[in-house]
Amino acid sequence: MSKQGSLLAMNAVTIKDVASAAGVSVATASRVLSGHPATSPDSRAKVESAAKELGFMPNAQARSLRSTKTDSIALLISDVRNPYFSDLAHAVEQHARAAGLMTFIGNANEDAAQQDDFLATMLSRRVDGLVIVPQGLNEESNQPSEMMNRVLSSGIPTIFVDRALPSVQVPAITANSAQALDEAVATLQSLGHQNIAFVGGPKHASTALERYSAFETALANNGLHADEALHFVGDFQPASGALAAKWLLENPAKPSAIIVADAPMAIGALRVWRELGVRVGSDLSVITFDEVDAMLIHDPPIATIGHDLSQMGKMAVQALREVMAGQKPEPEELISKFTLRPSVASAKATQVMEGKVRP
Amino acid sequence: MSKQGSLLAMNAVTIKDVASAAGVSVATASRVLSGHPATSPDSRAKVESAAKELGFMPNAQARSLRSTKTDSIALLISDVRNPYFSDLAHAVEQHARAAGLMTFIGNANEDAAQQDDFLATMLSRRVDGLVIVPQGLNEESNQPSEMMNRVLSSGIPTIFVDRALPSVQVPAITANSAQALDEAVATLQSLGHQNIAFVGGPKHASTALERYSAFETALANNGLHADEALHFVGDFQPASGALAAKWLLENPAKPSAIIVADAPMAIGALRVWRELGVRVGSDLSVITFDEVDAMLIHDPPIATIGHDLSQMGKMAVQALREVMAGQKPEPEELISKFTLRPSVASAKATQVMEGKVRP
DNA sequence: TTGTAAGCGTTATCAT
DNA sequence: ATGATAACGCTTACAA
Numbered sequence A, B: 001m002s003k004q005g006s007l008l009a010m011n012a013v014t015i016k017d018v019a020s021a022a023g024v025s026v027a028t029a030s031r032v033l034s035g036h037p038a039t040s041p042d043s044r045a046k047v048e049s050a051a052k053e054l055g056f057m058p059n060a061q062a063r064s065l066r067s068t069k070t071d072s073i074a075l076l077i078s079d080v081r082n083p084y085f086s087d088l089a090h091a092v093e094q095h096a097r098a099a100g101l102m103t104f105i106g107n108a109n110e111d112a113a114q115q116d117d118f119l120a121t122m123l124s125r126r127v128d129g130l131v132i133v134p135q136g137l138n139e140e141s142n143q144p145s146e147m148m149n150r151v152l153s154s155g156i157p158t159i160f161v162d163r164a165l166p167s168v169q170v171p172a173i174t175a176n177s178a179q180a181l182d183e184a185v186a187t188l189q190s191l192g193h194q195n196i197a198f199v200g201g202p203k204h205a206s207t208a209l210e211r212y213s214a215f216e217t218a219l220a221n222n223g224l225h226a227d228e229a230l231h232f233v234g235d236f237q238p239a240s241g242a243l244a245a246k247w248l249l250e251n252p253a254k255p256s257a258i259i260v261a262d263a264p265m266a267i268g269a270l271r272v273w274r275e276l277g278v279r280v281g282s283d284l285s286v287i288t289f290d291e292v293d294a295m296l297i298h299d300p301p302i303a304t305i306g307h308d309l310s311q312m313g314k315m316a317v318q319a320l321r322e323v324m325a326g327q328k329p330e331p332e333e334l335i336s337k338f339t340l341r342p343s344v345a346s347a348k349a350t351q352v353m354e355g356k357v358r359p
Numbered sequence C: 001t002t003g004t005a006a007g008c009g010t011t012a013t014c015a016t
Numbered sequence D: 001a002t003g004a005t006a007a008c009g010c011t012t013a014c015a016a
Helices: A015-022 A026-033 A041-054 A060-067 A083-098 A112-124 A146-154 A178-190 A206-221 A238-249 A263-276 A293-297 A309-324 B015-022 B026-033 B041-054 B060-067 B083-098 B112-124 B146-154 B178-190 B206-221 B238-249 B263-276 B293-297 B309-324
Strands: A072-077 A102-107 A129-132 A158-162 A172-176 A196-200 A231-233 A257-260 A285-289 A303-306 A332-335 A337-339 B072-077 B102-107 B129-132 B158-162 B172-176 B196-200 B231-233 B257-260 B285-289 B303-306 B332-335 B337-339
Touching: A015 A026, A015 A041, A026 A041, A060 B060, A072 A083, A072 A112, A083 A102, A083 A158, A083 A309, A102 A112, A112 A146, A129 A309, A158 A309, A172 A206, A172 A309, A178 A196, A178 A206, A178 A257, A178 A285, A178 A303, A178 A337, A196 A206, A196 A238, A196 A263, A231 A238, A238 A257, A238 A263, A257 A263, A263 A285, A263 A293, A263 B293, A293 B263, A293 B293, A309 A332, B015 B026, B015 B041, B026 B041, B072 B083, B072 B112, B083 B102, B083 B158, B083 B309, B102 B112, B112 B146, B129 B309, B158 B309, B172 B206, B172 B309, B178 B196, B178 B206, B178 B257, B178 B285, B178 B303, B178 B337, B196 B206, B196 B238, B231 B238, B238 B257, B238 B263, B257 B263, B263 B285, B263 B293, B309 B332
Parallel strands: A072 A102, A072 A129, A129 A158, A158 A172, A172 A332, A196 A231, A196 A257, A257 A285, A285 A303, B072 B102, B072 B129, B129 B158, B158 B172, B172 B332, B196 B231, B196 B257, B257 B285, B285 B303
Antiparallel strands: A303 A337, B303 B337
16 A cells, blocks of 8 residues: 655665564574475464565575575577577476476577577576587587587586587487478378479588488488489578579479478578469479478468477476486487478479479 | 596686685685776786686676676567567667677566566566566556566666556657558558458557557548457457458458458468468458568568567667666657568459358 | 775574 | 574775
C-alpha cells in the first residue's frame, strides 16, 4: 500500500538488513534464505517475512564468491540468427533452467576471435559449465585456439554439441546423418536421378565433413558414383548458397537433384533459382538439411533432413551435468531424420534446365 | 611446449599469486591489471608477464562485488526463436559489446512468469542496465507484474524496446508503422482491393495496438472504411495464423487482400493456404510485417513491412547508456518500411476464392 | 609510485 | 538451533 518515496532508491538491502529486521543474526538469516536444514520454524517465519517485506534480492556475486558456484552455464553457438542454432539455444536454455541453471548465450558469429572473447568472459564469470559448438581448429596451426586450450585445461566441465574437434577429448553430442542421407539418396535414385549435386559446408566444421562423407557413402550404397565435380564447397551462409545455385546451373554434368548441407545456403540458393525461373520440384529436386519455416512454406515444400534440436539440447545439458557431477559421459550421436515432401516426389528424373533456363 | 600435467587443475590462480610471482603487492598488481595510471613501467612489465605466465583470469564476481558494477546488461525478449527478436538480440549484443558490455539474453517465451524469473535473476546478478521487450500488463489487475514494478522502482537503468507499457514512464524505442501501412493500403487499393483484412496481435502487446490503429488510419486516408468483421485478433504465433487463414476463407465479406501483423502468424497462414490451394499473389494479396527469409523465398515473394532491427538495437543500447550516464533520453520512434514485392503487384483485385477454393 | 588494510555481501566454520 | 567471525578475490582509501 505504501509508496516508496525516494527516487534514487538503489536497491541496497542486504542480508544484514533482513537479519536485523527479523531480529536474528546474519548467519541465521543466511541459513533460512538458502534453505539450510538447521533452522527453527520460528526464525524461518521471521526471516522470510522480513525478506519479503524489504524486497531482499541476494547478491549473486557475493554468494558465488563465497560458495564457488554460480549456478550458471554458458552456451556458445555460431550464429544466433540461424534458426538451427536458436532452436538449439532455446532447448539448452529450457533444460538448464529446469535444472536450476541460468544459461548465458554467446554468439561466435562464425568468428574465432568472438568465440575466444566470449570464452574469456565466461571464464572470468566462473560459470559452472560450458556447452560449446566449436568453431574448428586454427587454419594454419591446425590446433585449437589458445583460449580454447585454456578452457580445456582449466578443468571446467565442458561438452561440445553439434560439432566436435578432431583429437580433442571432450564428450560431444553430434548428429549422424548416414541413415537420413541413405534414404534421401535412395529416394532420389528411385525417382530416376543419376547426377546428384551436393552443396557442403566449410571444412573446419565437423558437421560439413560428416555430411559430405555420409553422402558419399549413401551414393555408394545406392550404386551411384561420387563425383567431385558435383561437390560445391560453401560456407554455411546464404551468399555461398547463391553461388552454388548458379554453379549448379552451369555444371556440365547437368545434375537434376541437389542436396544442401544447411538452411541458410538453401535459402540463398532458392532465391536465385526463383529469380531465374527454375522451378524447384519439377525442373530440379532439392533436399536440404535443417527443417526451418522457410522450407515448410515453400511451394512445393522442400524435403528436409532435420534434427530434433530439442533432444540435442536435452542430451547436451544432461551430458554436461554428468561431467559436473564428476562422471564421464560417452559421446552420443543423434540420428538425423529425413522427411520426404512433395518437392521430391514431383521431381521425377527431370534433367535440370533442358536448355530452357540455362542463360 | 610443456604439458600441464595435473588432471584436476582447477584454475585457482588469483591476483595474489600474480602479485607474489611479480614480487609486488596485490594493490600494485590490481592497479596494473585494471589500467590504473599510478603504476611504474617496471612493475607494469613484471605484473603483466606474471599474469600471462600464470594464465590469470580475474574473478568477475569479486571484482564487481567490490566495484558495484558488472559491465553487463540484460536483454529480455519474447521469443528467441522468432527471427524478429533474434535479429534484435544480435543487434543489441553487437552494440553493447562495442561499448564493453556483456549482454545476457533472456527469453520470456511470451510468458509473464518466465519474464519475472529472468528479471529476478538479473536483479540478483546486479546487471548495470536492462533492455526489455515488455510482455504487457497483467490481464486482471491491468498493472505491471510485481517483479516488473520492483525493477522499475529499483532505480536500475531500464529502457523498453519494440513494445512499451501504457502509463509506465520508461524511455521506449518503438516503431511507427503509420507511413508503411499507408503505403501498403494505398498500393492494395490502387490494385483494386476494397476489402482488406487484418490479422492483428494480442491486445497486451503495444505493437499490436499500434499496428491495428495505424491500419485503420490508413484505410481512412485512402477512402476505405474500417470493418471489425475484417479484423482477426491473433496472438503473434503460427497457430493463430493458421486459424486466421481459414477465417479469411470463410469470411462473408470475401476480402481479397490481407495484412498480417507478424511473420510467425503469416507463416502459419501461408502454410494453410498452400495446402488448400489458395494461390497467394493471384487469388489473394498478402502483406506481412517482418521481413524474414521465408517471405523472401516464397514464390511469389511476399510484400513486407519491415524494421531496421539493427538500428533499433543500436538506438536501444544508446538510450540505455544515456540512462546509465544519468541522462534522460527521449522516447524514439523508428519508421517502419514497406517493401513492395511482386506478390502484391500480381494480385489485381482478384476476389479470394471465387467459389473455387472455398470448402 | 607503492604497500597496508578495510570492505563489498555472502556462506562456512566453529563455538556455544 | 544460533551467533560471532573468518574467508572468498578483488578494489580503493589512506599512508608512506
